[in-house]
Amino acid sequence: MAKKKTKFTCQDCGYESAKWMGKCPGCGSWNSMVEEMEQVVKAGRRGAFSGATSTAVQKPQSITTIESTQEPRIYTKSPEFDRVLGGGIVRGSLVLIGGDPGIGKSTILLQTSAQLADNDHKVLYISGEESIKQTKLRADRLNIKSNNLFVHAETNLELISEIINEMDPEFVVVDSIQTIYHSDITSAPGSVSQVRECTAELMRIAKTKGIAVFIVGHVTKEGSIAGPRLLEHMVDTVLYFEGERHHTYRILRAVKNRFGSTNEIGIFEMKEAGLEEVANPSEIFLEERSQGAAGSIVVASMEGTRPVLVEIQALISPTSFGNPRRMATGIDHNRVPLLMAVLEKRVGMLLQNQDAYLKVAGGVRLDEPAIDLAIAVSIASSFRDVSSNPTDVVIGEVGLTGEVRRVSRIDQRVQEAAKLGFKRVILPERNLGGWKIPDGIEVVGVSTVSEALQYTLGG
Structure with a gap:
């Protein structure tokens, strides 16, 4: 009888080694190497998305001879959800959604499943963490009543595949991928091998049958999706559900999308x-402004x-340390000392002995140069x-020489400010002209930071 071979796999990045190591050479994490049995891959040819063994080898085709069609979209009753996905759900897509515990991942997917079921689509919701009675209690709280929404509690991937083959649903939700296991793999559910193989099988089901599959992924304490990084590379779309558990607002953000913008x-x-859904987030972010x-x-x-x-808040105070502190929430912290250096050099403000604390109110994160x-x-x-x-809005990119540079889509920004009742917009001078200024709002063009401070602060 042949001796079974084992290997050590890092549970954070998937690095494999023949011997145990305290520190993973791949990601540098400690005590993450776990012993697993090596899986023997049976010989045979299987097409990537063919779903059956085939001995025929497809020949490469010229890209000019391949017919391209626009991916048809399926819309839910949530425009916010459809917008993040790029305009709706694509058949045969594999979508991964991650977020902190208790943030609402299961809730948003159950609501989306009910919306699709109400539109005469057959939906299968597979729960690996809750029983069907627990899922029913959640559905009752959400007032979900649809005959096209089917719920099943299962963690064995082979049984899940059989159920999908029998039901032939249009949409499948798996909550969560860390609880699903394949019986041919000896490692525990949630390990690198289990997550990789289960996701590959779900991807094959999605591509061969044209079923849109949503899978829930747990996150680590750093906020990234647990398991191998390969998981995010395999799926078509990666969504993060963000927000504070003690606040009511949640932000759904796409960090990868093969069918739309991120x-x-x-x-x-x-x-x-x-x-x-919040139709006008600007009102929400500004409602508590002082x-x-x-x-x-x-x-x-x-x-x-x-x-x-959104509102940007700054607090500048004299430092009591040898090195002043520079802290930022919601914006890149490297941008704060850069702009403070511009103010000190080009405007003459003595900021080198001041602590600086900046925050974007509302919990949203901004990373574009226009701020x-x-x-x-x-x-x-x-x-x-x-x-x-308080009725001013400021827009513009700042260069190291103190100049204010043009930004994109200035007309949409000004229209949003006018809609919310702001009276004046300070913007780059080079953005003036070529678009219609809304009624009831004044537009002021500036070319330097000093000029912008004269309009906003009086000097």
């Missing part, structure tokens, strides 16, 4: 009856195709202890 976000509010407070300014940022108005001027104005406002006009 810049779109969907905003939801958690209520007693489930998640409700009037006349120094260090506060509003910026119009683009999240994909949607303009969002540079708003950050600079908020820092100057807090340093001088002079409040800006």
